[in-house]
Amino acid sequence: MAGNTKFVLLFLLLSSSSPCFGIEQDIRCLKSVQGSLADPGGVLRSWDFENETNGFICRFTGVECWHPDENKILSLRLGNLGLEGQFPVALQNCSSLTGLDLSNNNFLGPIPQDISWVMPYLTSLDLSYNSFSGSIPHNISNMTYLNVLNLQHNQLSGQIPPQFTLLTRLIGFNVADNLLSGPIPSSLQNFSASNFAGNQGLCGAPLDDCPPSRRRWRPVRISMHRLNDQSSIGVAVGFVVGFVVAFYFPHLFVCSERLRAYVVRI
Known part of the structure; x- marks a missing residue:
């Protein structure tokens, strides 16, 4: 109950923030995203910033607004557009963003380690079917409103951060077909085994048990x-x-x- 109240308060806070501030920040956000990504299909190039009517960015492909007549972005649905480049850090200017879908594109490089600071209010994050690499940022655990996290079909390595036990709202989680290793955190073991498949080094429920740790003998140097x-x-x-x-x-x-x-x- 307290969690739902907290989310309602967040909604009211975002809705009541200064309209001018929201318009300036969100328009700057989309301009930066457009300029930072390769767009072979020309979808982002269709975003026309010359039109300054109320809610004009809400009619852009992939853009959903809190209200159709207000330039305040609720979510970006940019999946399956053939976009290329690294994770667009300009998204930090989308001050009221709660949903981000970059799936089925050609993104590469690391996921920003400070992603929870860039987009603190996300409830849904879908980065699946790209070529993101490196480790899964442990500070995703600070995104306390997150309900869905899809990272499957990338090149992510290392462990699933044990801090993910803090993501108590998760109802969807998938890291299949990466290069992950180590034990699956206990709080995620209720998800299907298929959501972890394709990671040769992952172990623990719902996959096979982790092998017992072996004592490592360290050589002693003798003068x-x-x-x-x-x-x-x-x-x-x-x-x-x-x-x-x-x-x-x-x-x-x-x-x-x-x-x-x-x-x-x-």
């Missing part, structure tokens, strides 16, 4: 100088002790009468 010194001392001490024992107790060591006589003479 040859020190070893030689200790060996020399050991030989010297052994010679002296052996000589003394042989002198006073020859019957313990000498079996031959000839050798015994030689020892007695000494």
Whole structure:
């Protein structure tokens, strides 16, 4: 109940923020996204910023607004447009964004490590079917409103951040067909095994159990100088002790009468 109240308060806050501020920021956001990405299909080039009527950006392909007559972006649906480039960090200027879909494009490079700061209010993030690489940012766990996180069919590596236990609102999660390894966090083990498939190094429910950890033997470096010194001392001490024992107790060591006589003479 408290979580729902918190989300309603967020909605009211975003809705009541300064219209001028929202218009300026969101228009700047779309201009930057348009300029930072390769657009072979020309979809983003169709965004015409010369028209300054109320809600004009709401009619752009892939843009959904909070209200059709207000230039405040609710979500960007840019999937399957053939877009190319790295993750558009200009999205930080879309101040009220709650949904982002960049799936089925040709994005590459890392997902920004500060993505929760860039887009703190996201409820849905779909980056699937691209070529994103590197680790999954652990600070996604700070996106407390997140309901859906789709990262499948990329080249992401490393572990699923254990901090994802903080994403208590998740109802959709998929990281299949990446290069991930390590144990699956317990809070995500209720999702289907198919949502983790294609990651050779992942283990734990709902996949196979993780292998028991093995104790690693670490080689110990021995100084040859020190070893030689200790060996020399050991030989010297052994010679002296052996000589003394042989002198006073020859019957313990000498079996031959000839050798015994030689020892007695000494």
